[in-house]
Amino acid sequence: MIGPLQTGFGALSWGNAVLICVGLVFIGLAIVKKWEPYELLPIGVGMLLANLPGTGLLVQPHEVGGEFGSAGILGVFIEFGLLRYTILPQLIFLGLGAMTDFSPLLANPRLLLLGAAAQIGIVIAFFGALALGHFGIADFGLMEAACIGIIGGADGPTTIYLTSQLAPELMGITAVAAYSYMAMVSIIQPGIIRALTTSKERKTYMKPQIRKVSKAERIVFPIVCIVLVILLVPRSAPLVGMFMFGNLLRESGVVDRLSDVAQNALMNIITIILMLCIGASMPGHLVMRPETLMVLALGLVAFACGTAGGVLLGKLMKVVSREPFNPIIGAAGVSAVPMAARVAQHIGQQENPRNFLLMHAMGPNVAGVIGSAVVAGAFLNLLG
Amino acid sequence: MKLAQEIVEAPITGTIISVEVSVGNQVEEGDVLLYIESMKMENPILAPVAGTVAEIRVSKEQVVETGDVLIIIEC
Numbered sequence: 001m002i003g004p005l006q007t008g009f010g011a012l013s014w015g016n017a018v019l020i021c022v023g024l025v026f027i028g029l030a031i032v033k034k035w036e037p038y039e040l041l042p043i044g045v046g047m048l049l050a051n052l053p054g055t056g057l058l059v060q061p062h063e064v065g066g067e068f069g070s071a072g073i074l075g076v077f078i079e080f081g082l083l084r085y086t087i088l089p090q091l092i093f094l095g096l097g098a099m100t101d102f103s104p105l106l107a108n109p110r111l112l113l114l115g116a117a118a119q120i121g122i123v124i125a126f127f128g129a130l131a132l133g134h135f136g137i138a139d140f141g142l143m144e145a146a147c148i149g150i151i152g153g154a155d156g157p158t159t160i161y162l163t164s165q166l167a168p169e170l171m172g173i174t175a176v177a178a179y180s181y182m183a184m185v186s187i188i189q190p191g192i193i194r195a196l197t198t199s200k201e202r203k204t205y206m207k208p209q210i211r212k213v214s215k216a217e218r219i220v221f222p223i224v225c226i227v228l229v230i231l232l233v234p235r236s237a238p239l240v241g242m243f244m245f246g247n248l249l250r251e252s253g254v255v256d257r258l259s260d261v262a263q264n265a266l267m268n269i270i271t272i273i274l275m276l277c278i279g280a281s282m283p284g285h286l287v288m289r290p291e292t293l294m295v296l297a298l299g300l301v302a303f304a305c306g307t308a309g310g311v312l313l314g315k316l317m318k319v320v321s322r323e324p325f326n327p328i329i330g331a332a333g334v335s336a337v338p339m340a341a342r343v344a345q346h347i348g349q350q351e352n353p354r355n356f357l358l359m360h361a362m363g364p365n366v367a368g369v370i371g372s373a374v375v376a377g378a379f380l381n382l383l384g
Numbered sequence: 385m386k387l388a389q390e391i392v393e394a395p396i397t398g399t400i401i402s403v404e405v406s407v408g409n410q411v412e413e414g415d416v417l418l419y420i421e422s423m424k425m426e427n428p429i430l431a432p433v434a435g436t437v438a439e440i441r442v443s444k445e446q447v448v449e450t451g452d453v454l455i456i457i458e459c
Contacts, residue, residue: 101423208395208450338423345427353414353430356395362423 011053015284023047023279029183036183039156039275043179046279049074058280074280077273082164082171082281088274089161090242095267096157096369097246098259100337102221103213104362110317111329111360115367117313118333119375121152121306125298138294143167146379148295151178152302153372154185154336160278161239162376165384172281173292177299179278185339186346188300192307193328193347201318203352204326206360215253222247229374235384236377243373306334310364332361335368387458390433394448398422402444405455409437417455420448435459 026044030037049057057072060079064070071079081088105111126149133140140148143166150162151174159178163171181188193202222244229244230237249259286292314330328347332340341361348357398420405417411431420427439456442448 208393338425342425349428349430354432356427356429358423358425358427359396 006054008053008055013284015287016051016053017284018287019047019051019282019284022282023051026279036179038271039179040183042272042275043176043279046074046276047282048279049276050280050282051284058283074276078277078280081273082160082277083168086161086164086238088270088277089157089164090238091266091270092157092274093239093242093373094246095262095270096337097222097243097248098250098262099267100243100247100250100366100369101362102218102247102366104359105364105366106213106217106221107211108360108363111363112367112370113317114310114313114330114333114364115369115371116333117330118306118310118335118364118368119153119371120309121302121304121334122149122372122375124305125149125152125302128298128301129294132294132298138291140291140294142383144170146383147174148298149302150174150372150376150379151181151295151299152306152334153368153375154178154182154303154306154334154340155369155372156182156278157274158239158369158372158376160274162379165380170295172278172283173286173295174299175278176282177296181299181303182336182339185334185336186343188303189307189331189340189343190347192304193311193331193343196308196311197315197327199351201315201327202347203355204318204324205352205354206324206326206329206357208356208359215251218251219248222251225370229370233374233377233381235380236374239373239376240370243369303334307331307340310334310368326355326357326360329357329361329364333364333368333371335365335372337365337369338362340368341365387435389438390435390457390459391453392417392429392432392455392457394420394450394452394454395429396420396422396427397449398427398447400442400444400446400448400454401426403440403442405437405440407437407440411435411437411457418442429454431457433457433459 023044026040029035030041057074059072060075061071126145129140129145129148132138147163147167156178160175163174226244229240310330310333314327318325329344332344344361345358348355401419401421403418412434415431416428435457438458
């Protein structure tokens with residue numbers, strides 16, 4: 001506790017100091033390198049604010065008997081937006097749905113398979129975390145393992161949603177891992193793609209997508225997804241339902257104002273609040289725990305295995321496909337929209353200047369978002 | 385002797401945000417010819433072959449559809 005005439009210096013722990021430095025690095029990466037600035041900048045500021053002692057910003061209303069005036073703004077956001085009602089990730093999914101164009105997927109629906117294959121990273125990290133828990137190396141049970149595995153879905157809001165439901169104490173670290181790896185997709189993925197493919201495969205030219213997807217198809221798709229996916233995995237409803245609702249706002253063509261708000265104003269407001277909360281969910285004592293490093297390492301394994309799973313299925317599809325098929329688009333199945341698709345596009349074009357794989361890669365990319373939301377729903381069905 | 389022509393088509397629907405070459409320029413395979421903005425991304429369109437820019441069919445801020453002819457290179 002800090003007295004009225006004391007500064008915060010004396011109460012600053014090593015853990016706080018480390019996380020303040022990490023926060024500053026995030027702010028630097030966002031501003032100088034422009035890496036995921038919309039996420040990393042507020043996350044970095046959240047880390048700074050949460051680790052400066054004696055501010056009271058993190059005090060949640062339930063900790064002060066529901067006295068809102070005594071609670072801190074970050075505590076209010078975290079309690080009501082993430083821990084008690086979990087509305088923030090769901091609202092982000094509404095905005096993401098309104099921003100997503102499913103045409104590349106609808107033009108070539110078999111690309112859905114690549115989005116599914118890339119979810120293998122989640123499963124591998126899940127069992128990896130369970131093994132660490134089983135052998136007493138870390139304190140991971142089924143709940144924690146699911147939240148660590150979902151990092152491999154490379155989808156921040158899905159990771160936040162699942163962790164807040166199953167293992168809230170891990171929320172800060174899993175979310176920071178997910179967003180950090182998404183920001184580093186252009187560093188992590190190329191080596192894996194190159195290791196698993198030959199130069200000839202990467203050079204494979206795919207014709208630009210020419211099948212025009214009709215408006216009717218684009219309208220029917222989110223409606224069918226809402227009904228079918230939620231019937232199949234009911235607990236995926238909060239994410240898939242909001243995602244597809246947002247997409248229907250966009251594609252229906254009759255509610256432009258709502259679509260515009262979901263894509264811009266709402267998305268921006270929720271991003272500010274959610275990212276601040278994520279940064280603020282990284283209190284200093286977390287860095288002193290070996291589990292934190294294990295979560296980061298397993299998250300990286302999940303991400304790498306997801307990339308590999310997509311590429312390997314891409315290689316199989318190349319064998320059975322009648323048309324030329326470039327397997328590197330499989331790497332985009334890990335979500336991280338649109339960065340992972342851009343990586344596939346960049347490598348494909350680097351190897352063969354005629355190649356333009358962006359639209360082909362966007363198919364598995366958006367399929368990956370649905371895939372990781374469904375896996376999160378399946379975890380909730382089984383464990384929640 | 386008539387030179388072979390390489391027709392560079394738009395691989396994606398979008399807006400031309402800049403044209404990096406002029407008619408008569410020599411280009412190498414992989415040089416950036418122009419940028420198309422699509423899906424809120426700047427996408428470079430590269431020269432598929434080395435040669436001379438014979439014709440430019442598009443200009444800045446023009447909207448193009450997939451398959452539209454952008455540039456013709458003589459090689």
